[in-house]
Amino acid sequence: MSMVLHNRVAIVTGAGKGIGAVIAKVLYNEGAKVALWDIDVGLAKKVAQTLDPHGNHVLPLEVDVTHVPSVQEAVKRVVEKFQRIDILVNNAGISIHKPIEDMTVEIFDKVIAVNLKGTFICCKAVTPTMKKQSFGKIINISSLGARTGRPGVGVNYAASKAGIIGITQTLARELGPNGIYVNAICPGPILTDQTMQYPREVFAAWNAGRAIQKDGYPEDVADAVVFLASDRSAWITGVSLDVNGGILIRG
Numbered sequence: 001m002s003m004v005l006h007n008r009v010a011i012v013t014g015a016g017k018g019i020g021a022v023i024a025k026v027l028y029n030e031g032a033k034v035a036l037w038d039i040d041v042g043l044a045k046k047v048a049q050t051l052d053p054h055g056n057h058v059l060p061l062e063v064d065v066t067h068v069p070s071v072q073e074a075v076k077r078v079v080e081k082f083q084r085i086d087i088l089v090n091n092a093g094i095s096i097h098k099p100i101e102d103m104t105v106e107i108f109d110k111v112i113a114v115n116l117k118g119t120f121i122c123c124k125a126v127t128p129t130m131k132k133q134s135f136g137k138i139i140n141i142s143s144l145g146a147r148t149g150r151p152g153v154g155v156n157y158a159a160s161k162a163g164i165i166g167i168t169q170t171l172a173r174e175l176g177p178n179g180i181y182v183n184a185i186c187p188g189p190i191l192t193d194q195t196m197q198y199p200r201e202v203f204a205a206w207n208a209g210r211a212i213q214k215d216g217y218p219e220d221v222a223d224a225v226v227f228l229a230s231d232r233s234a235w236i237t238g239v240s241l242d243v244n245g246g247i248l249i250r251g
């Protein structure tokens with residue numbers, strides 16, 4: 001079976017659970033060596049153990065994406081083990097939804113710090129290695145919430161994910177001459193352990209206007225990541241790929 005990411009080295013942030021864990025698994029199954037970064041290293045280790053019990057092609061690390069030394073040390077560890085970094089998937093993110101009246105500056109800053117500043121810090125940290133290689137694929141996980149005011153999306157989350165699109169477009173132009181591709185994925189509502197805690201009618205409201213009547217799963221996002229990480233997207237950079245079953249189709 002052909003593996004489109006054979007021997008590529010990938011970093012996935014927030015890889016301990018949910019969409020990040022599935023992205024790590026799918027990248028690994030496509031032949032990549034995977035560094036699994038998570039603030040909870042125990043979760044990252046469990047995922048890594050299921051993929052490669054001997055640890056030859058996986059590297060779970062405790063990383064706080066908001067903390068520059070933590071990210072820099074993790075990048076160093078990845079290069080020491082695998083000699084290169086081909087793919088960065090900025091998936092780590094949090095959501096704390098409050099109405100604007102109840103949205104404190106502290107809550108706003110916390111979401112911005114992880115989702116937006118964390119993406120910037122990780123992009124900055126891998127850039128020297130990717131420039132040295134004259135190759136890299138950066139895939140930033142944005143959101144449908146960046147594009148439209150959906151139910152259950154706070155202003156902090158929407159702002160952070162819209163900012164990721166701005167980072168993506170700017171870095172695609174800046175780093176393209178160095179052979180580094182930068183793209184984003186904007187998932188719609190995805191069924192995860194977290195979203196399944198909501199009543200089905202809430203999930204249905206999030207999916208209002210969907211064209212395809214299948215639910216979105218982490219694998220749908222992971223498959224889009226594989227495409228953007230592979231050579232099959234060799235002339236695609238600076239895009240924000242909507243993965244939402246057609247929710248954003250305009251009449």
